[in-house]
Amino acid sequence: MDLQSIKNRFGIIGNSxxxxxxxNTAAQVAATDLTVLIIGESGVGKEVFxxxxxxxxxxxxxxxxxxxxxxxxEGTIDSELFGHEKGAFTxxxxxxxxxxxxxxxxxxxxxxxxxxxxxxxxxxxxVLETGEFIRVGSSKVQKTDVRVIAATNRELLEFTQxxxxxxxxxxxxxxxxxxxxxxxxRKEDIPLLFRKFAVDFAERYKTxxxxxxxxxKQLLVNYPWPGNIRELKNIAEQISVLSQQPQINAATLHSxxxxxxxxxxxxxxxxxxxTGEFANEREILYKxxxxxxxxxxxxxxxxxxxLQNPALAGAAKSxxxxxxxxxxxxxxxxxxxPSTITxxxxxxxxxxxxxxxxxxxxxxxxxxxxxxxxxxxxxxEVDESLNIMDKEKELIVKALKKHRGKxxxxxxxxxxxxxxxxxxxxxxxxxx
Numbered sequence: 001m002d003l004q005s006i007k008n009r010f011g012i013i014g015n016s017x018x019x020x021x022x023x024n025t026a027a028q029v030a031a032t033d034l035t036v037l038i039i040g041e042s043g044v045g046k047e048v049f050x051x052x053x054x055x056x057x058x059x060x061x062x063x064x065x066x067x068x069x070x071x072x073x074e075g076t077i078d079s080e081l082f083g084h085e086k087g088a089f090t091x092x093x094x095x096x097x098x099x100x101x102x103x104x105x106x107x108x109x110x111x112x113x114x115x116x117x118x119x120x121x122x123x124x125x126x127v128l129e130t131g132e133f134i135r136v137g138s139s140k141v142q143k144t145d146v147r148v149i150a151a152t153n154r155e156l157l158e159f160t161q162x163x164x165x166x167x168x169x170x171x172x173x174x175x176x177x178x179x180x181x182x183x184x185x186r187k188e189d190i191p192l193l194f195r196k197f198a199v200d201f202a203e204r205y206k207t208x209x210x211x212x213x214x215x216x217k218q219l220l221v222n223y224p225w226p227g228n229i230r231e232l233k234n235i236a237e238q239i240s241v242l243s244q245q246p247q248i249n250a251a252t253l254h255s256x257x258x259x260x261x262x263x264x265x266x267x268x269x270x271x272x273x274x275t276g277e278f279a280n281e282r283e284i285l286y287k288x289x290x291x292x293x294x295x296x297x298x299x300x301x302x303x304x305x306x307l308q309n310p311a312l313a314g315a316a317k318s319x320x321x322x323x324x325x326x327x328x329x330x331x332x333x334x335x336x337x338p339s340t341i342t343x344x345x346x347x348x349x350x351x352x353x354x355x356x357x358x359x360x361x362x363x364x365x366x367x368x369x370x371x372x373x374x375x376x377x378x379x380x381e382v383d384e385s386l387n388i389m390d391k392e393k394e395l396i397v398k399a400l401k402k403h404r405g406k407x408x409x410x411x412x413x414x415x416x417x418x419x420x421x422x423x424x425x426x427x428x429x430x431x432x
Contacts (some may be wrong), residue, residue, distance in 0.1 A: 001027065001056065010052055012045075013196050014189035018181035022049065029176045030056035036130060037173045038151040039114075040180030043228035046151040048180060050109040053149055062106035065099055068116035077120050079136050088137025100133055100144045107147045113173065114154040114165060124148075125169045148173070183225040183232060190221050193229065197236035208246045210239050215250035232280060284415060289391055393428045396421070400430070 003023055006012070012023070029036055030053045038046045047066055054064045072080050072208035079088075083098030099108055110116070127133050128148060132141050150173045159165035183190060194212070212220060225231055238256050239248060251340070395414065404407035411421040424430075 002025075006052060006056075010048060010055075012048070013193050014186060015192075015428075016186035016189050018186055019189065022178050022180050024050070024053050025054060025176070025178050029053065029178075031058070032275075033057075033147050034421045035147070035173055035175045036149045037156075037177045038149065038180060039177060040151075040153065041182045041228055042153045043230035044182055045229055046153075046180055047109065047111065049180060050107070050151065054107040054109075054147075057107070057147070059106050059147060063103045064109070065103050065105045066109040066111060067099060068111045070112035073187045074117045078123065079116065081120065081136055082133045083122060084136035085138045088135075092137065092419045095135075098135065100127060100146050101142065103146055104144050107144075107149060110148060112152060113150040114152045114156055114159055118166065120170050121166045125166065125172060128169075128172050160247050183228045187221045190225075190232065191217055193232055194220060197233050198240055201237050201240035205241060207240065208245050210243055210248050212248050212253065213250070215231070216248050216253045219250045219257075236351055261421075285388060285395075289388070336423055389428070392424070393430065396424060396428065397430060 001009075003020060005012075006023055008025060012019075026049050036050075036053060038049050040046050050066065051064070054060060067081070069077065078084075078100065079092075079096065081098050081100055083096050083101055084092050086092060110124075123133060127144065127146070131143055131145060133144060134141055156165050156170050156174075160167040160170050178403045183193075191212070195209075198211075201207075227234070235256055239253070240425045242256075243252065245252070251290075396410070399410040399413045400407075403413065407421055408418050411418040414421065416424075
């Protein structure tokens with residue numbers, strides 16, 4: 001049978017080179033009993049190729065059955081395929097024939113073969129190699145003559161490397177592989193398919209078939225069609241039923257296409273992708289820590305100026321460690337006052353120069369603390385931890401201590417929800 005006759009018989013639309021190659025391969029292998037593996041994305045029409053192979057084979061008058069391996073629970077798939085004996089498991093009140101027994105002499109199409117459990121894969125391999133199988137709960141070996149056509153939308157070779165699919169079964173199934181191209185790889189066929197679907201739905205719903213203008217055709221061709229032919233058919237049906245005008249422009253067509261056009265581009269981190277609360281918290285923490293770093297740096301520069309100019313020291317002679325701890329958090333104060341500093345009496349005269357910056361609050365302590373230049377240099381050599389998670393954990397611990405372990409008050413103080421605080425306690429393994 002020539003290629004155009006196959007297309008007419010099975011309602012296949014398209015003239016792309018990839019489609020024609022796949023059809024030619026199916027027609028050539030149909031006359032044999034070789035196992036065929038059909039590879040393609042969901043919605044490209046893999047089952048149609050299995051029907052073509054069966055209809056053009058010598059088994060065309062014998063049974064054909066399509067089985068979706070991903071839709072059968074793991075605990076019952078062996079029984080479905082190979083049958084079981086009475087009492088083989090709970091609920092097995094009677095003996096039952098499996099598909100390999102009932103389709104003897106015909107063809108079985110195993111769709112989504114990549115979802116088949118490993119144990120069932122071993123049973124299937126034995127059927128392919130010897131034509132033998134055993135019912136669940138039986139010890140009797142039975143024979144079957146079934147041609148297997150498998151299909152998958154996964155890369156089974158990658159599954160074999162991950163141990164999710166038997167390598168020997170993969171090579172046994174892929175005796176003749178047929179790859180069905182996705183719709184975005186055969187763009188020249190998209191307008192033809194849409195027109196065919198539009199005419200079919202117009203006849204079904206007794207309406208005039210819709211037509212696309214040039215801009216609409218271009219939009220239709222450029223859409224990525226992640227659902228392939230199945231998605232294109234659904235869009236054509238929606239337009240045929242809901243459109244008010246028979247002539248469809250680009251704006252009208254765009255209203256029927258999903259908002260997410262299937263772009264494979266990565267999503268920006270600051271976009272609202274379902275984790276907005278977490279993203280906002282991160283942004284607040286980043287801003288807080290960078291502002292803190294900036295303030296600390298300015299204070300260090302100020303101390304250096306005081307050390308280099310003794311006349312400015314009078315404005316800072318009464319800045320004690322206690323006052324800094326009252327003004328700043330323990331983390332900030334630790335960066336300002338090295339642990340090696342010891343109080344020393346001041347020998348400086350009262351300051352008559354510029355007043356102290358507003359950030360500092362003098363105290364009446366009788367033991368002023370002066371920062372020595374050597375100590376400052378020693379402090380500057382210490383690397384500060386800028387790890388966001390460490391700082392976040394430190395703030396959470398501080399808030400819990402401040403509010404005596406009360407999560408609700410601590411979460412309000414931190415500016416996050418109580419649920420988020422509970423999640424972070426688990427994440428950082430903080431013992432309350």
